Amino acid sequence: MMTGLILHASAIGLLLTGIYAIAARRHLMRNILGLAVLESGANLLLVAIGYRQGGHAPILVAGQTPGPMVDPIPQALVLTAIVIGFGVLALALALVVRVKENYGTLDNREVAERLRAESREARS
Amino acid sequence: MRRHYPQHRVIRPMGHQGNHGRLAASALFLAGLGLLLFNLVASIPFGHAPLHVGRAILERASGETGADNIVTAILLGYRGLDTLGEVTILFTAAAAAGMVLASAGRGQAQGEDAGFIFRTAAWMLFPFLLVVGAYIIIHGHLTPGGGFQGGAILAAAFFTPLLASPASPFNHRVATLVEGFAGLAFIVIGLLGMLGGGQFLTQLFGKGAPGALFSAGSLPVLYLAIGLKVGSELAGLMASVFGGKEKA
Amino acid sequence: MTPALPAIIYPVALPLMGAFLLPIAARSLPELAGALGRVVVLVSMAVSAMLASSVWSSGPAVSAMGGFAAPLGIVFYADRLAMLFVLALHAGVFLFWPRGRGENAGAFTLMLTLLGGGSGLALSGDLFNIFVFYEIAAVASYGLAASGGGRAGYAAAIRFLILGSLGSTLALVGIALVYGATGTLNLADLARLAPRMLNNPLGLSAFLLLLIGFGVKAELTPVNTWAPEVYGAAPARVAALLAGVVSKLAIVVILRFLVLAFPMPAARAALLVTGILGVIAGELAAWRAPNLNQAFSYSSIAQLGMVAMAFSISGPAGIAAGVALALHHAVVKPAFFMLADRWRAPLESLKGAAKDSPLAAGLFVLLSLSIIGIPPLPGFWAKFLFLKAAMASSWSLVWFAAAVMLAATVVEAAWLLRAISAFYASAPQSAPRPPRPGMEHLGPALALGALLLAAMIFTAPLGASINALADEAGGAQAIAARVLDKGE
Numbered sequence: 001m002m003t004g005l006i007l008h009a010s011a012i013g014l015l016l017t018g019i020y021a022i023a024a025r026r027h028l029m030r031n032i033l034g035l036a037v038l039e040s041g042a043n044l045l046l047v048a049i050g051y052r053q054g055g056h057a058p059i060l061v062a063g064q065t066p067g068p069m070v071d072p073i074p075q076a077l078v079l080t081a082i083v084i085g086f087g088v089l090a091l092a093l094a095l096v097v098r099v100k101e102n103y104g105t106l107d108n109r110e111v112a113e114r115l116r117a118e119s120r121e122a123r124s
Numbered sequence: 125m126r127r128h129y130p131q132h133r134v135i136r137p138m139g140h141q142g143n144h145g146r147l148a149a150s151a152l153f154l155a156g157l158g159l160l161l162f163n164l165v166a167s168i169p170f171g172h173a174p175l176h177v178g179r180a181i182l183e184r185a186s187g188e189t190g191a192d193n194i195v196t197a198i199l200l201g202y203r204g205l206d207t208l209g210e211v212t213i214l215f216t217a218a219a220a221a222g223m224v225l226a227s228a229g230r231g232q233a234q235g236e237d238a239g240f241i242f243r244t245a246a247w248m249l250f251p252f253l254l255v256v257g258a259y260i261i262i263h264g265h266l267t268p269g270g271g272f273q274g275g276a277i278l279a280a281a282f283f284t285p286l287l288a289s290p291a292s293p294f295n296h297r298v299a300t301l302v303e304g305f306a307g308l309a310f311i312v313i314g315l316l317g318m319l320g321g322g323q324f325l326t327q328l329f330g331k332g333a334p335g336a337l338f339s340a341g342s343l344p345v346l347y348l349a350i351g352l353k354v355g356s357e358l359a360g361l362m363a364s365v366f367g368g369k370e371k372a
Numbered sequence: 373m374t375p376a377l378p379a380i381i382y383p384v385a386l387p388l389m390g391a392f393l394l395p396i397a398a399r400s401l402p403e404l405a406g407a408l409g410r411v412v413v414l415v416s417m418a419v420s421a422m423l424a425s426s427v428w429s430s431g432p433a434v435s436a437m438g439g440f441a442a443p444l445g446i447v448f449y450a451d452r453l454a455m456l457f458v459l460a461l462h463a464g465v466f467l468f469w470p471r472g473r474g475e476n477a478g479a480f481t482l483m484l485t486l487l488g489g490g491s492g493l494a495l496s497g498d499l500f501n502i503f504v505f506y507e508i509a510a511v512a513s514y515g516l517a518a519s520g521g522g523r524a525g526y527a528a529a530i531r532f533l534i535l536g537s538l539g540s541t542l543a544l545v546g547i548a549l550v551y552g553a554t555g556t557l558n559l560a561d562l563a564r565l566a567p568r569m570l571n572n573p574l575g576l577s578a579f580l581l582l583l584i585g586f587g588v589k590a591e592l593t594p595v596n597t598w599a600p601e602v603y604g605a606a607p608a609r610v611a612a613l614l615a616g617v618v619s620k621l622a623i624v625v626i627l628r629f630l631v632l633a634f635p636m637p638a639a640r641a642a643l644l645v646t647g648i649l650g651v652i653a654g655e656l657a658a659w660r661a662p663n664l665n666q667a668f669s670y671s672s673i674a675q676l677g678m679v680a681m682a683f684s685i686s687g688p689a690g691i692a693a694g695v696a697l698a699l700h701h702a703v704v705k706p707a708f709f710m711l712a713d714r715w716r717a718p719l720e721s722l723k724g725a726a727k728d729s730p731l732a733a734g735l736f737v738l739l740s741l742s743i744i745g746i747p748p749l750p751g752f753w754a755k756f757l758f759l760k761a762a763m764a765s766s767w768s769l770v771w772f773a774a775a776v777m778l779a780a781t782v783v784e785a786a787w788l789l790r791a792i793s794a795f796y797a798s799a800p801q802s803a804p805r806p807p808r809p810g811m812e813h814l815g816p817a818l819a820l821g822a823l824l825l826a827a828m829i830f831t832a833p834l835g836a837s838i839n840a841l842a843d844e845a846g847g848a849q850a851i852a853a854r855v856l857d858k859g860e
Binding site for chain 1: 507542
């Protein structure tokens with residue numbers, strides 16, 4: 001019972017921290033770190049959902065007494081989600097490098113304002 | 125044409141600008157959201173969530189795929205298509221990052237050489253990392269680990285020397301070749317499964333004895349392809365971010 | 373009962389094989405890289421057309437990946453709805469293939485992964501697998517948004533990426549909740565369990581989280597702030613493809629979720645409200661937009677809002693109306709984006725554009741008349757289907773939505789006519805001549821205009837086909853039976 005409470009509370013805490021860092025912070029690096037935190041929250045929640053009372057890791061070992069195993073599907077899903085998150089993070093960092101080089105700032109709001117101004121300028 | 129904006133503008137964190145009302149509002153919003161989420165999650169009993177598909181897989185995985193590691197049986201068997209998709213995302217991200225960083229007009233932002241000791245140590249680590257990575261990949265269907273974890277270690281083998289001395293050459297051509305053909309191999313193995321009237325990714329070989337290295341049908345082969353692909357992708361991605369020199 | 377058709381993996385497998393091989397080919401044969409990519413798209417399109425004709429003649433087909441029976445493994449489910457959008461995506465990718473040769477190999481690779489990911493999105497019958505394919509398409513679109521090489525592209529792409537990933541991660545939380553409540557990820561299995569296990573606050577929250585996640589790509593309000601930025605900064609071809617086809621795939625997936633896993637009035641109401649907000653916000657912003665490119669970006673938000681409104685009406689009539697609106701927009705909007713690529717200046721400086729480029733201006737008028745909904749153009753029939761479905765519904769919020777759509781049509785007509793009257797006004801002698809759309813813009817736009825006219829001629833068979841498609845896509849329990857009861 002206690003374990004479940006701790007796991008759920010930490011997952012939700014991570015989710016909220018991530019949302020805060022993305023929505024309320026202006027620095028692009030903080031936004032991206034927020035994404036990483038948010039993702040770990042989602043992954044932790046998924047793993048917690050797959051836990052079975054008294055279960056052990058879903059790997060068959062010779063000579064082991066057969067007992068309940070935890071649900072293997074969320075573990076597989078989390079593995080997939082981690083790799084997806086890594087790929088997105090790498091692309092985000094590459095883009096941040098170029099934004100910094102071209103705009104000289106990583107302030108999300110300032111970048112957005114300049115972007116809007118540029119799209120208003122006549123291009124022909 | 126290109127306007128010059130002041131470089132290095134300092135961004136103050138929100139709270140320090142005296143914007144306490146906004147901070148309080150976001151705290152209130154987050155607290156509400158947290159309460160909502162907590163109530164939702166609490167309606168799923170911890171440790172006793174419905175085990176519907178999971179139970180069926182736990183009972184049948186060993187017999188149907190021959191893998192001892194049931195997570196592997198899911199990753200490469202039951203949900204093999206997810207894994208293909210995941211490798212594809214990594215590939216897509218690497219291609220996009222390469223494209224973004226490769227465009228003209230980018231200054232060479234190279235780090236400094238880390239010195240003789242690090243350089244030597246990086247090269248001494250190289251063979252060990254290769255062996256460990258390969259071991260983790262080919263035992264993925266028996267023990268924890270597999271293509272992704274092993275692939276990441278393989279990438280580290282190639283990337284550690286680059287970290288120690290950023291000027292050392294990195295062979296992007298070989299990385300592209302390995303990456304492309306490993307991905308192709310995954311799909312071709314999947315399509316071969318369709319030859320005998322099966323479906324995409326149907327197992328190719330016999331299941332073998334449980335626990336043996338050569339068991340679990342085509343799963344180890346798929347893991348090998350994933351390991352090579354992930355390894356070359358990560359190494360190539362890191363090299364293009366850190367500006368490793370192209371070796372023709 | 374339902375034929376197993378392993379070949380429905382090809383629209384995913386072929387483009388991905390092409391994507392893996394293209395960087396290698398581009399290194400040794402840079403001159404041919406673009407052409408090779410186009411060949412892959414054509415081959416995949418031919419195979420998809422064959423599959424579509426088989427689905428059209430002998431009904432939906434199923435393939436269980438790896439041969440693992442339905443709820444355990446991942447299932448592909450190909451019905452008319454899925455095949456229609458797979459074909460539309462192939463056509464879009466072919467038509468808006470990036471220009472250039474080996475130096476543009478990155479963009480070619482991304483186009484192919486977008487094609488494979490998008491096809492998988494339409495075909496997959498598994499909640500998490502759909503998420504994976506959605507992420508493939510999303511990452512490819514982030515890259516394509518930056519593929520123009522300008523600095524605005526990088527800024528628009530990173531902002532798109534942050535919003536998109538926030539959405540997808542929330543969608544992942546939604547998937548976790550669904551799995552925790554039911555223990556399955558298979559949509560057909562969920563169709564059977566949902567009335568009992570998801571008809572509660574947990575189910576509604578999971579749907580809302582999925583709506584936020586997939587709504588980013590579907591340009592649903594309020595997660596569509598990226599659209600005007602990306603469409604303004606990315607190459608016109610990318611804007612045309614994303615607004616035209618990729619956004620439709622996302623909203624079709626939302627429809628699948630709604631029909632199969634969340635058949636509850638509250639979920640429909642949520643989709644309807646975001647649709648209404650999108651229509652209002654989109655058209656008002658389009659009216660005030662600084663140039664045509666931005667106006668079309670905002671109007672695309674409004675058009676997708678209309679599709680969302682239609683999909684929220686329960687029953688096949690709503691699905692048919694939504695599909696008709698989506699198809700019409702998928703033809704018209706890319707053509708608009710191509711025409712407006714050179715006409716990004718404020719309207720005053722476009723005076724007299726019709727004199728220099730009469731063909732482009734004429735096409736602009738035709739497309740405008742159709743999107744406003746002047747009979748007998750297809751746009752009229754799409755809006756008519758929606759109004760008919762709304763009137764037949766007993767839900768008063770839908771009547772309000774219909775009124776909103778009529779009001780939005782007036783606003784849309786006003787700003788389109790403002791642009792047209794500028795084109796046909798006589799230019800002052802001293803003013804510089806407005807730029808002319810080149811052949812690379814006019815070609816795809818003309819092809820789409822011809823498609824629009826063809827659709828006008830074949831309205832009757834097209835309508836019958838869409839109705840049959842909607843009947844098939846709306847029957848949740850029939851779909852569940854086809855996927856789960858195979859061979860028993």
